[in-house]
Amino acid sequence: MDISHLLDDLNPPQREAVTSTSPAIMVIAGAGSGKTRVLTHRVSWLIEVERLSPYSILAVTFTNKAAAEMRGRIETQLNMSTRGLWVGTFHSIAHRLLRMHWREAGLPQQFQILDSDDQKRLVKRVIRERELDPAHYPPPQVQWWINNRKDEGLRAANIDAEGDHYLSTMVQLYHDYEAACERGGMVDFAELLLRSNELWLNQPVLLKQYQERFAHILVDEFQDTNALQYAWIRNLSGKDTQMFIVGDDDQAIYGWRGALVENITRYEQELAPVEVIKLEQNYRSTQTILSAANGLIEHNQERHGKNLWSDGEEGEPITLYAAFNEQEEARYVIDQIEASIADGADRDQSAILYRSNSQSRAFEELLMQRNIPYRVYGGLRFFERAEVRDGLAYLRLVANRNDDAAFERVVNHPPRGIGNRTLELLRAEARRVNQSLWTTAQNGSAWGLSGRAAGALQKFSELIEEIARECADTSLADSIETTINRCGLLEHYAGQRSEKEQARVENLEELVNAGSLYQPDDEESELDPLSTFLSHAALEAGENQGDAWEKCVQLMTLHSAKGLEFDQVFLTGMEEGLFPHSRSIEEPGRLEEERRLCYVGMTRARQTLCITHAEARRLHGDTRITSPSRFIREIPADHLREVRIRGQVEAPVYRPGSSLSSAQPTANGLRLGQLVAHAKFGEGVIMDIEGDGSRQRVQVEFSEVGSKWLMTDYANLQPQ
């Protein structure tokens, strides 16, 4: 058998990882070391060389994107369909199990997935019903708390509040929330995992069956697993299961949402002896970038220890630019990008990375002004848009009348005269009789609702029943079309003719389209298509902004940059308080996570890396003087090159500890940040200086007339 195509382009440790027969393997895969390749080649190897049935392999990832990429690559390698092979996110696999074993899991067959938005509404309701002050118990915080408990594998009944008032209230809310979910047949994200883990614990026969089925379990991004995911994996693995995990402790950046890097060590201890394979050869970045990143990450105490190297080129030094403020920072970065594009680089090979989303603004404004196409990652995705969610809520009611979250969402949207007062009474009554809102609404006048309110609810019920009847024996696509057309949302938006409403109508039409394109997975094909479509919508929120695939400059947070790579990377806003973020500075553990985030950012770059910081930045309304990030100082200085304004290299811009000292005066006494007066334009601040002698010009931000470029020889600016 010719197996060369699976091994030829691998280095020795990669090859060892792909072919190893140890019962427990741990691959510590540095950034850019070919992690995905190892994972996919191993699966292909198992199937093609070891002749394992795809049916006996389970591969788990964190994102749908990673799962899709893995499946795609495996199919290409094997040149066959991967039917039977389970590749998916923790959540999608747990979901699949629950759909198959809903009875054993104690769920109604039609259970629906509650996304975080619905979850928040439900939590809010539970708080209201307890008559607690939402200021004392903010819904997002309660939601966060509940999810954290679930991620730890704890149910309300398992938590001992020990007389602590706050804690016991939280437990009570958790309890109410569980009851509300139960009543409506709803399962939130964390619940998917918790339930299926309980399925393992409560159904030993079923568990054994799966343990025997999966001879191989592969887990990607192991450093991001939380306690529940760890338990889930451990329970599922039988004594003959071969475990293959891939992770990188230096890229653990999700501790704040419950991920436990320690799971790596824990795995190593619990499954000893574990074969540890380190992938340290990097195929992405220049040696300079790697050395710099290594130098930085060495400042962390808690490490497995690993040193990335490359046999590629030394590459350019990392440039460091000290901007006057965030606008000037944007100007510098975008000038550089424009220059590289002029040199023939692709726009989408430049990425601007930042710590927090609000920083994208200055960049976006300038990119827009200069007509450079760009794409900002993050933000609302298709299935998260309000109108799409409304449409889905109608569908959910059609599928399951007891879905209270969906009921609340659309009962008066579009407005049909069911006001808050009515809803309040309805909620109270539903709670009293412990029934869903839908059921309670059916006999409004019987429990004392005014004739008018009861009538309005009646009409709403009839509408839903009617839609359901029309959808009864049609295809999924037709059901969705019927629902969207009949629910009244289209008319509601069509009435108003602004651009926004136009877009909403289009999105609803797109939802119909999404339904007709939807193909259930093989295992799901015999289940109710509407339910699986709704789950799909919740589990996979869709493309970010599937806008035209024109090549765009990429803007994103450092977190969303993980897993991506670009020729040219700008690491911006490298200032104390912003990055590392002020809320992380106190705790050593958090600070180390910030440092790993910086490491992740740096290692995204293939060719060039540029680090920028502003000496003054407008944040939350006021301008403050900032100092450069400690991370800049932690990068070995010999890999850095400081850049002056427009390429004039003189005294170093950056000196540790200095803030505004870098604004060097020019020959005629003007310097950045200088307050000046102009005969016609009034007072202003110097934002930029370029050229010298008779060709020197300065950019002044005037308080009256805005920003102007002026030739210094003619402007006659008076320093103030």
Place this chain on the structure above:
DNA sequence: TAACGATCTTTTTTT
């Protein structure tokens, strides 16, 4: 019931 104004808040994000 909707619309307006006051008040509050502000890291990172997937499922």
Place this chain on the structure above:
DNA sequence: AAGATCGTTA
């Protein structure tokens, strides 16, 4: 500064 949320008012 800006956006979301909330309570009050017309």
